[in-house]
Amino acid sequence: MIYLDNAATTFPKPEGVYSAMDRFLRTSCANPGRSGHRMAVESQRVVSQCRQAVAGLLGAPSVDRVVFALNATDAINTAIKGLVRPGDHVVSTLMEHNAVARPLKRLEAEGVEVTYVPASAKGEVRAADVIGALRPETRLVAMIHASNVAGTLQPVEEVAAVTRCRDALLLVDAAQTAGAVPVHIADMGIDLLAFAGHKGTLGPPGTGGLVLGMRADPRPLREGGTGTRSESVEHPDELPERLEAGTMNVSGLVGLLEGVRHVMERSVEGIREHELAAAQAIEQGLARVPGVTLHGPRRFVRRAGVVSFSLENMDPRDVAAVLDTSFGIATRPGLHCAPLAHQSLGTYPVGTVRMSPGPFTTEADVRAAVDAVAAIAGAV
Amino acid sequence: MAGCGALGSASATLLVRAGVGYVRIIDRDFVETSNLQRQTLYDEDDVASGMPKAAIAAQKLQRANTSVRVEPRVADLTASSAEALLRDVDVIVDAIDNFEARFLVNDVAVKHSIPWVYGAVIATYGLTMTIRPGETACLRCLLPEAPAPGSVDTCATAGILGPVVECIAALQVTEALKLLLGRTDELCGGLAQFDVWDRELSVVDVPRQSDCPTCVQARYDYLRAESTAETVSLCGREAIQISVPRTQPLVLTELAARIRGFAPVQESPFMVRFCVDGREINVFADGRAIIKGTTDEALARKLYAEYVGT
Amino acid sequence: MPVVIQIPTPLRRFTGGRRTVTVEAHTVGAALDELTGIFPDVRAGLQRPDGSLRSDARLFVGAEDIRGLGGLDTPVSDGDVIAIIPPVAGA
Numbered sequence: 001m002i003y004l005d006n007a008a009t010t011f012p013k014p015e016g017v018y019s020a021m022d023r024f025l026r027t028s029c030a031n032p033g034r035s036g037h038r039m040a041v042e043s044q045r046v047v048s049q050c051r052q053a054v055a056g057l058l059g060a061p062s063v064d065r066v067v068f069a070l071n072a073t074d075a076i077n078t079a080i081k082g083l084v085r086p087g088d089h090v091v092s093t094l095m096e097h098n099a100v101a102r103p104l105k106r107l108e109a110e111g112v113e114v115t116y117v118p119a120s121a122k123g124e125v126r127a128a129d130v131i132g133a134l135r136p137e138t139r140l141v142a143m144i145h146a147s148n149v150a151g152t153l154q155p156v157e158e159v160a161a162v163t164r165c166r167d168a169l170l171l172v173d174a175a176q177t178a179g180a181v182p183v184h185i186a187d188m189g190i191d192l193l194a195f196a197g198h199k200g201t202l203g204p205p206g207t208g209g210l211v212l213g214m215r216a217d218p219r220p221l222r223e224g225g226t227g228t229r230s231e232s233v234e235h236p237d238e239l240p241e242r243l244e245a246g247t248m249n250v251s252g253l254v255g256l257l258e259g260v261r262h263v264m265e266r267s268v269e270g271i272r273e274h275e276l277a278a279a280q281a282i283e284q285g286l287a288r289v290p291g292v293t294l295h296g297p298r299r300f301v302r303r304a305g306v307v308s309f310s311l312e313n314m315d316p317r318d319v320a321a322v323l324d325t326s327f328g329i330a331t332r333p334g335l336h337c338a339p340l341a342h343q344s345l346g347t348y349p350v351g352t353v354r355m356s357p358g359p360f361t362t363e364a365d366v367r368a369a370v371d372a373v374a375a376i377a378g379a380v
Numbered sequence: 381m382a383g384c385g386a387l388g389s390a391s392a393t394l395l396v397r398a399g400v401g402y403v404r405i406i407d408r409d410f411v412e413t414s415n416l417q418r419q420t421l422y423d424e425d426d427v428a429s430g431m432p433k434a435a436i437a438a439q440k441l442q443r444a445n446t447s448v449r450v451e452p453r454v455a456d457l458t459a460s461s462a463e464a465l466l467r468d469v470d471v472i473v474d475a476i477d478n479f480e481a482r483f484l485v486n487d488v489a490v491k492h493s494i495p496w497v498y499g500a501v502i503a504t505y506g507l508t509m510t511i512r513p514g515e516t517a518c519l520r521c522l523l524p525e526a527p528a529p530g531s532v533d534t535c536a537t538a539g540i541l542g543p544v545v546e547c548i549a550a551l552q553v554t555e556a557l558k559l560l561l562g563r564t565d566e567l568c569g570g571l572a573q574f575d576v577w578d579r580e581l582s583v584v585d586v587p588r589q590s591d592c593p594t595c596v597q598a599r600y601d602y603l604r605a606e607s608t609a610e611t612v613s614l615c616g617r618e619a620i621q622i623s624v625p626r627t628q629p630l631v632l633t634e635l636a637a638r639i640r641g642f643a644p645v646q647e648s649p650f651m652v653r654f655c656v657d658g659r660e661i662n663v664f665a666d667g668r669a670i671i672k673g674t675t676d677e678a679l680a681r682k683l684y685a686e687y688v689g690t
Numbered sequence: 691m692p693v694v695i696q697i698p699t700p701l702r703r704f705t706g707g708r709r710t711v712t713v714e715a716h717t718v719g720a721a722l723d724e725l726t727g728i729f730p731d732v733r734a735g736l737q738r739p740d741g742s743l744r745s746d747a748r749l750f751v752g753a754e755d756i757r758g759l760g761g762l763d764t765p766v767s768d769g770d771v772i773a774i775i776p777p778v779a780g781a
Contacts, residue, residue: 317614317670318662321621322650325664334615351616379648387781477781500778505699507778527746527777531734533700535780570753573775575699578709582696584750584773587758634734689779 002329002365004282006275006358007148007176007306007336009198009205014262017202017255024254031247033227043250050257051240057201057260057268058174058193058211059184065212067243068253072175073099075194075210078243079171080104080142082218083192086111088139091168093117093125094344095147095154098337099194100173104142119344122297123150127158138168145183146176149341149354150296151279151306153181160189169216175199175208176304179263181272191216200271201263202359203256206249212239220245263359271359275305278357278366282307285370291377295345295352308345308352311373313380316353319373323353327372331355381405381473382457382466382485384437386540387499388475389421390549391556395473396441398557402449403441406465407434408456408678418542456678457481459605462488471559472496473552477535478685479526480608486511486519487600495559499552502533504541504577506548509586510555510567517586518595522571526607529624529667529688530635536656536686537638544576609690611677619672620680624690630667635688656687663688691768693721697732700776704731718749719762721772735776748775 003011024046030039032047047068055063069075080103084090092104094116104114115133119125130141141163146153156172163170169191174183178193179200185193190213197207212218223235224245236242263271280300286292291312297303311319320333334351335342342348355369381392384407395403411419411426411433421437429436438452455461457476462484466472472494476482482498489496490513498519499508511518551572558567570583593599601607609624636647639654646653652663659673661683669688671680684690695711705711706729713724726733736747743749749756750773756764766772 315616315662315670315672317616317619317621318651318653321662321664321668321670325666325668326650337615349617376648376650379650383781385781475781478779479777500780502778502780503699505778507775522748523746523777525745527744527779528738531744532746532777532779538700538780540780571775573698573773577699580709582773584748584753584775585755586748587755589757629739631734631739685779 002327002368004355004357004361004365004369005330005332006361007199007354007356008332010200010202010358012360013202013204013255014259016258016262017204020258021204021251021255025251029251031227032250046254046257047248047250050253050260053257053260053264054195054201054209054211057264058178058195059186059188060211061186061214064239065214066209067212067240068207068209068248070206070249071198071208072173072194072196075208076100076142076171076173077103078210078218078221079192079194079216080107080140081221083169083216084112084139087137088112089135089137090114091117091130091133091138091141093119093130093143093154095119095123095125095152095341096142096144096338097148097173097175097341098339099175100142100144101340116340119152119341121344121346123147123152123341123345124297124302125154127155130159131162134162134166134168136167138166140169140171142171142173144173144176146181146304146306147296147338147341148176148306149336149338149352150308150345151304152297153177153302153304156190157188163191164189176306179260179268179271180275181304182268185211185213189213192218197252197256197259201256202259204252207252207256210243218243222246266359272305274359275357275361276300276303278361279303279305279307281363281366282355282357282369285366286373289370289374289377291380292373295347305357307355308347309355310347310350310352311377311380314376316351319353319376322376323369323372327368329369329372381475382481383407383475383477384421384433385409385415385475385477386418386535386542386545387501387549387552389419389437390546391473391475391553392437392441393421393444394549394553395556396445396448396450398553399445399448400560402451404451404453404469405434405437406453406455406457407432407437408454409433409682411436418540418545456681457484459484459603459608462603463491466494467492469494471556473556474498474500475549478690479523480602480685480690482519483526483602483607486594487603489513490518490595491598491600491603497552497555497559499548501540501544501548502535503538504544505573505575506544507571507573508548508551508555509571510559510569512564512567513595516569517588518592520594521589521592522586524589524593526690528630529690530630530632530638530663532689533638534686534689537641537689541576544574547574547576609681609684611680613675613677614670617672618675619670620674620677622669622671622680622684624667630663630665632663632665635663639687654687656683659683661687691716691766693766693768693770693772695721695725696771696773698774698776700778701732701735701774704735705729716765717762718751718756718764718766718772721766722762736774746777749773750775
């Protein structure tokens with residue numbers, strides 16, 4: 001199998017992820033911060049190490065402002081619903097994934113006003129348009145860092161330069177970028193950053209989190225056991241416990257820790273260079289195949305390593321099924337949970353075929369993928 | 381009655397009229413005009429009514445014998461539903477149109493020691509075999525695995541002549557009545573094959589297989605959903621994808637040849653595409669299909685069973 | 691030695707409509723080779739693309755399943771009848 005669906009989740013994981021999770025589940029898998037015996041202490045230790053590693057990778061202002069969650073969607077829900085109240089105004093974009101679009105839709109029904117800033121046909125949102133949509137009562141700006149459809153990197157820093165001087169907080173959906181594109185919350189002026197543990201950070205599914213800047217203080221959506229202050233029925237106020245009710249996915253975080261370590265060893269810049277080179281090679285190859293249309297920006301500067309294309313006279317779902325069944329290549333067709341983005345790109349409702357290389361994609365994988373698309377195009 | 385199409389119409393009628401005290405009719409389908417040539421319980425009004433087959437059958441048969449309890453179940457036999465639908469009856473009469481559901485019946489029957497009567501028809505030909513778990517060969521002693529998708533004729537690709545349905549159903553119900561009466565020593569052993577056109581009937585012996593995964597090893601692969609098809613709704617315009625866990629590859633050219641008999645086919649080395657009833661069916665080399673124009677998984681499974689075959 | 695192969699209805703379109711085919715052979719396998727030599731299209735009903743016997747095609751000599759005899763090596767003699775039972779899906 002040639003795996004080109006790394007934007008959905010990265011595969012394979014670094015060898016250390018597999019072995020660390022296996023070892024942990026066999027030897028130290030206790031409930032962290034609860035019991036005090038040596039296994040529980042060991043569990044607590046890996047959670048802390050993982051928190052430190054993530055804080056370092058993403059430039060968190062302090063380690064306790066890294067809050068773990070089920071996935072990026074879970075983190076985004078905490079951010080949006082924990083901050084925005086009826087009567088508030090939110091600015092978002094027409095490039096969002098459903099992880100942002102659906103919670104906002106729900107809040108709109110509850111009396112929150114949302115302004116959606118349009119994008120160009122290449123999927124680019126202009127910072128000036130986002131800034132222009134800000135109002136005195138704007139509570140939150142929620143935007144995706146890199147489009148999961150077209151790879152377009154949005155001007156997060158330009159927006160942050162303005163929001164950091166206003167009351168509005170900036171939430172960045174970094175599901176596609178954390179670990180794959182350099183991100184530094186403190187330096188960039190981001191207030192809340194949601195990440196997926198199983199994508200660029202190379203951890204297992206079921207991991208992710210929310211990193212909070214110093215201004216952001218969302219309410220918890222869940223209360224319960226935290227292992228701290230057990231004497232009180234009041235949910236604790238301290239971070240990160242305040243936003244981490246219930247037993248954590250410790251085995252997942254063990255894997256995430258190894259994934260982040262691998263990223264740090266290779267460096268985010270190194271991985272980005274590798275993925276962009278692969279994406280660029282795919283795009284250059286596909287551009288020569290008759291009948292192929294490429295979507296999204298052509299430049300590889302403001303761009304994550306995602307290639308979206310269509311093949312003339314063929315449903316993307318059929319293209320992906322043939323790539324899988326006849327060539328053993330995994331890609332993702334359709335709308336990629338981002339109907340708004342596809343509307344912006346003009347590819348709604350048919351969608352596109354997306355090829356997303358990862359840290360382990362080889363030149364041979366790229367050649368095989370391009371050759372396969374050429375063979376399919378030739379047989380239509 | 382597992383299924384109430386052609387064989388089901390005939391068998392259910394005979395069972396209810398014979399006075400079998402309780403008859404449960406399980407079917408997921410609705411009546412179409414093309415069914416009427418062989419599915420004798422239904423008529424043109426039923427096509428127009430849009431009522432499910434199970435409900436129509438129960439209503440009509442109840443009038444034939446009010447002393448019998450006829451219970452319709454509008455349901456798809458799947459790994460998650462089969463046990464609840466079948467485990468509490470004395471005999472199962474097979475009137476199903478696909479192998480996957482038949483293997484599910486076999487799993488439930490063997491697991492709960494329920495005798496069942498296998499029956500299947502195609503063109504002018506049919507087969508039947510009475511299966512008593514633990515005593516006789518089971519369906520997987522006969523067929524270790526389902527045929528590769530697209531490798532067998534289906535009611536849609538080859539058609540079924542009405543009279544053969546009545547003959548096979550008559551043989552099946554006779555066996556079912558013996559089972560209900562406890563006259564097991566009078567059951568006809570073996571697998572009977574019958575061609576109504578040539579009036580040829582022959583019987584062969586099917587031995588129990590000492591390594592049968594189901595009736596010897598008690599491994600219920602279909603109930604555990606290890607061998608059943610997975611359906612997923614695909615995003616974009618309405619479409620359902622059906623993936624079948626098969627080791628045998630589908631031969632696309634063979635499928636295309638079969639379909640070409642009744643519908644125009646677009647064929648490439650990688651896929652076969654054709655349209656039926658306004659729905660586009662795309663079949664790929666590993667037996668997977670994407671069925672466009674519906675979001676109904678049961679309908680997609682039905683179309684797959686009818687045109688590709690499992 | 692002449693043996694008779696009974697062709698089931700679903701496979702008769704590959705044998706020009708013939709219900710039986712008589713071939714000279716000493717084993718079931720050899721008889722099938724003879725059959726597919728005369729009617730190559732029948733192969734699809736009996737064999738996988740790689741040439742092995744389809745697991746869903748049952749073969750009998752007289753009333754006996756060849757799996758209980760010697761498989762494709764089961765000997766056949768003058769006048770034996772080989773029956774093929776194909777998988778049937780419809781209802």
